[in-house]
Amino acid sequence: MATVVKAAFGTTVLSEYTQPDIEQTGHDMEEADEVDCAATRVILDSLVTKSLESDSKKRRRKECLKKVEELFRIWAQEAMKLPPASCHIFVFGSVRLNLELEDGDIDLLCSAPIMHDVGREIFFSSFPAIIEEHMAPEQIHTVTEAIVPVIKMSWRGIQVDLAFAPLDLPDPTQIENEDFMMAYDDRTHHSSAGVRNGETVVKSIPNMTVFWGVARAIKWWATRRNIYGNMYGYLGGGTTAIMVARECQKAPLRGISKIIQNFFDFYSKHLRDLHNAPASGRYVISVQPDAAKNFAPGKQESLLIVNPVYPFTNNARNVQGPTLRHMSEEFERARKILAENDLTKAETWEKLVTPVDFFKEHESFLEVTILADTNTKFGYWNGYCNSRIRMLAQILEDDLKNKLTVTLNPIEYNPSQEWIDKNKLVSDVCQTSFGTGGEEVITLGTSDSEDGEEEDEESAENGARNGAPTHNAPATPKSKKDAAPQQLEPTLPEKPTAGVHYIGLNWICTDRSNISLDSSVARFRGILKASREGMYGPIVRVVRKVALDKTIGSRPNDPKNSIFVDAVTDAERMGLKITLKKDDKVIFTRSSDAHWWLTGFKLGMYSKPEELTMDVEITTFDKELKAVLKTSIETVGYTIGEPGPNTISFTFQKPYSHQPRFDPRMTSIIAETEIVCKELVASYLSLKLQSND
DSSP: OOOEEEOTTSOEEEOOOOOOOHHHHTTOOSSOOHHHHHHHHHHIIIIIHHHSOOHHHHHHHHHHHHHHHHHHHIIIIIISOOOGGGOEEEEETTTTTTOOOTTOOEEEEEEOOOOHHHHHHHHHHHHHHHHHHHHOOSEEEEEOSSSSOEEEEEETTEEEEEEEEOOOOSSGGGGGOHHHHTTSOHHHHHHHHHHHHHHHHHHTOSOHHHHHHHHHHHHHHHHHTTOBOGGGTSBOHHHHHHHHHHHHHHSTTOOHHHHHHHHHHHHHHHHHHHHHOHHHHOOEEOSSHHHHHHOOOOTTOOSEEBOSSTTOOBTTTTOOHHHHHHHHHHHHHHHHHHHHSOTTSHHHHHHHTOOOOGGGSOSEEEEEEEEESSHHHHHHHHHHHHTTHHHHHHHHHHHTTTTEEEEEOOOOBOOOHHHHHHTTOOOOOOOOBOOSSSOOOOOOOOOOOOTTOOOOHHHHHHHHHHTOOOTTSOOOOSSTTTOOOOOOOSOOOSSOEEEEEEEEEEEOOSOOTTOBOHHHHHHHHHHSOOOOTTEEEEEEEEESOOOOSTTSOOOTTOGGGOOOOOOOOGGGOEEEEEEEEETTEEEEEEEEEEESOOOOOOTTOOOOGGGEEEEEEEEOSSHHHHHHHHHHHHHHTOOOEEEETTEEEEEEOSOOSOOGGGOGGGHHHHHHHHHHHHHHHHHHHHTTOOOOO
């Protein structure tokens, strides 16, 4: 039975699972041999610990959950006058299983005893306003057309998806009772499926500690290798959980290392078979036998990772030809690494999760840009387009079979205004041939379809897969001379919000002089419904290379944070002042009226970290930045002073992040390091050089 935590006002939040003690994880295996145990400890150090969420993110996430819970109480009790004991919030997904990564989202299900359709309409029309008023999220919008309607919001960098189910649950654990749930309609089953599937998967796992270690390692691997993102056609949280749980069921007494090996051995072959012979290679993978009996796959579905409870949906239904091939290649790469290397060596596991350098692996790209004039409109339009961009990858391979293959990058980039201006996204040029000149460009405006004239999403998607043109796609020009320029909206807003995706083009043919992407892009355009006012794109361009310069920054070994960044202008530099103290005695003070960063050094002085403190002052160029900076630093745990209108101050004394020096396993290394440092200081002092003060 699920663990529950009851709040004072009656709502209920299903708690997340407690993270296993990493020190004990390697010993929690009944039949693991010495190699398995040794390899498991290396995995925990090399993969699992690096995938853990930061302390600051955990604090923000818990604060976010607390705020949403409180606002749901306000909505349920004060606005709707509902009995508090029957209103609940359920946490599910990665947070529920303690598998969240640093950039992961929170999945929540709100339930209240309201009439089905009326209740949904009331919730999605009224609750977002309460959130906006009390939480001031950076972005919030509703997606009511989906099979599972949700409120999507971003609050202080945390993405939250709020679903709703009109359930009358005096006891929240009744949501796991399938007989009880059969009284509700299919829409309610779909909305509550995330909670029910998660609890069923957990109950099917023979060793939760082993599952946690394997699932975290696999999720971290998939993220680093650019094959994580369900809406893009790759692995998702639910898919990964079921795949790992099934391998744990097959070998219930094995350790983390062995289960990971089994995972890649089995799925590398399975994906290869699906790619080579889709019809004969597919079969249902689930943690419950009933799922295989009750699930009827669609013609276009290849990888079948089926949820264990009604309505038995396929978690991997978005996996298509290009993403299936890419996943197959990555699974085979992982299998070979583990088969050919020493599993007890950290180098083996570090090689396994080496980040993909996407922009060096391809010689040209299709660049897809989505824009809107407000954050809220962007959230809706960008999410809608992103959930369909995998179809563009499929269309390209269908249309240019034997000429190219494509690789969809599941990372979204958020460009600066400078990047938008620099790339001249407002253009009436339509060039889709591959000549020998500079950069070839395709521009694509908003859809021409009228409201009420679009195909439904499923038929449009099937049409795109089968090669049939959709009815609202523009006619393909007969020749280059006949191609009329496709114009965007007359003007873009002065400062639009934008998102960019890249599809890598892997050329098979050498002669590209007669290759055109006109019809492929037009068919993708036909799948998208007409954009609303203030929403622009998609703008599609062929680019030969993506330069990671000052407008596209990349953090080393962190592909999920390869984001667009601007260099700081002189006007945006901040006033900085630092005073370093040792045992409350001032060592030095450094200050600057305007700078990007500030540092200082005191040569010839040996100190331990606990002996040092630093007083910091930061003067921002406006009050808005000051407020954001103040909130961010307070969230970490520091007390903020405000000595001036745009100035904050704090003392760096106690670190709130993980400190390796406190790890018992590092004691001997730290002791050796201290000896070396003291010897270096003594050598420096013996030189009797002039002070650097």
